Amino acid sequence: MTPSPSRIRRLAGAALMLLVTSLVIFLLIEAAPGDPAEIMLGTSAQADTLAALRDQLGLDRPLMVRYLAWLGGVVTGNMGQSYTYGVPVAGLIAERMLVTLPLTLMATLLAVGVSVPLGVMAAARQGRAGDGLATVFAQMGIAVPNFWIGLLLILVFALKLGWFPVGGFPGWGDAGWGDAGWGAISALILPAVALAIPQAAVLTRVTRAAVLDVAAEDFIRTARAKGLSRHRALWRHTVPNALLPVVTMLGLQIPFLISGAVLVENVFSLPGIGTLAYQALSQRDLIVVQNVVLLFAAIVLAVNAGTDALYARLDPRLKARQ
């Protein structure tokens, strides 16, 4: 299958946006005060030592050359050395990903698993008690900060009941499913719940509205007229067609998921990417900040491009319009 012109244009657009984003990040970090060589060697370093290190890091080269070198490095997986940890940034990010990725995945699964059935249930019982409760949950869930939910969860389930650890992360051990695996998962459960609740609230609202929209369409009436039970019409025809806005919203929520992860990791002292970025900022380890922010921005851009493409694929009406 040859890619259609519209798909090529979309891809080119996404690539261009990523390029502009990387340039913005690079220039902002460049403009930030602080000499990397001085941060690495300390303020008591000799002038010639500093100069040698600057030379070694390539800090004397022109701005554009350094930008291109950084981009080339990012593509080949060489993001430079952390100023404070003294290890490659790429390795640092990969290590922290082992916390953030499972955390955000668990939160998303949890949010979808709760919100889709809840939203469908609310729509099916429009105006009745179940609908009212779901709506209240949605309103509350959107309004509460996830880091506050995290603190409350710690208070109840870690400090009072002692079911989960207060914070920290034991690591995955040998990545087996033994005690180490369970220890790691149980350290992620409360943070995942805290991260999931606001997401679930937004998705419940969207699911409910989408199901109600689709249920009012002619083909559902036709399906019912042909003798399909209300239940079958709902799950076979209405829900599948209502999932498109839910998927879109899931994509649009990624920036909030990332922001949320930074906060929740902080509350639970999890050594994830968010904590890495935040600590790097306070230690002025700007090369880490630069790469982590690019990674997050790239994820948002990629998910958005992906959602757009999916949308065009799933909704033939959009294709016809292009």
Added chain:
Amino acid sequence: MRLPKSLILGAAITAIMVGAAVLSRVWTPADPTAMNIVARLQAPDAAHWFGTDPIGRDVLSIIMAGAWTSLGIAMLATAIGGAAGTLLGVTAAARGGRAERLVMGFNGVLFAFPPILSAILLGALMGPGAVTAITAIGVFMVPVFARISRAAAIQIWARDYISAARMAGKNDIRITAEHVLPNILPQIIVQLAIQTGLAILSEAGLSFLGMGVSPPTPSWGRMLSESQTYLAAAPHLVLAPGLAIAVTVLGLNLLGDGLRDLTDPRRGQAG
């Protein structure tokens, strides 16, 4: 005409919170900066409705003073981001073609910077503070308002009275100012309420991480961050600021929903 329930409730909550913020400029139950080590970490009672903090300050007074900070930063960020975004959106709708694609591409780039990421970047550049917080939150508002105002403006541009205005010799700028903006204003106002709520959440998050206003300026997010140490000993320190945030955001969301029901009853609960 009957007003939607959510509008009344939302407006009442918002009025109370804004009222508390304004009142805190002239009066609080106690001096929010007055320390009293003897009366530290007291649970809520008649003298201190929300209890006292680790250095004996009255929590209710700090919450009230914090309302000024949180609402002020959130409203400024939303107003600036909303104005810039709306301007971009109506321009895109009016010009179409390359200008429109450029605006949408620019939007895509801004959307890749959630407030916390911008704050981390800007924090590297100019350190934490109110300006960093307002910029970080405002930047993310631009694509939100641009998308909404563009979609709304495109619908207006398709109306017959626009063709009439064109035939009367009005240019794009006049048509946008006289016909498009007034007609999309209700949708923008709804978004202003809802986005101010989100901005409050962002501001709280930034302060929680120490990237918001610096001490001694009170802020709800920093109160929560400071409460972490005393989670078991003084749970009231966690509850009060969190509730303040949640109630304010809830009020603004209800206000936004209510305004939407009022201006566009067909959409009702949707999205």
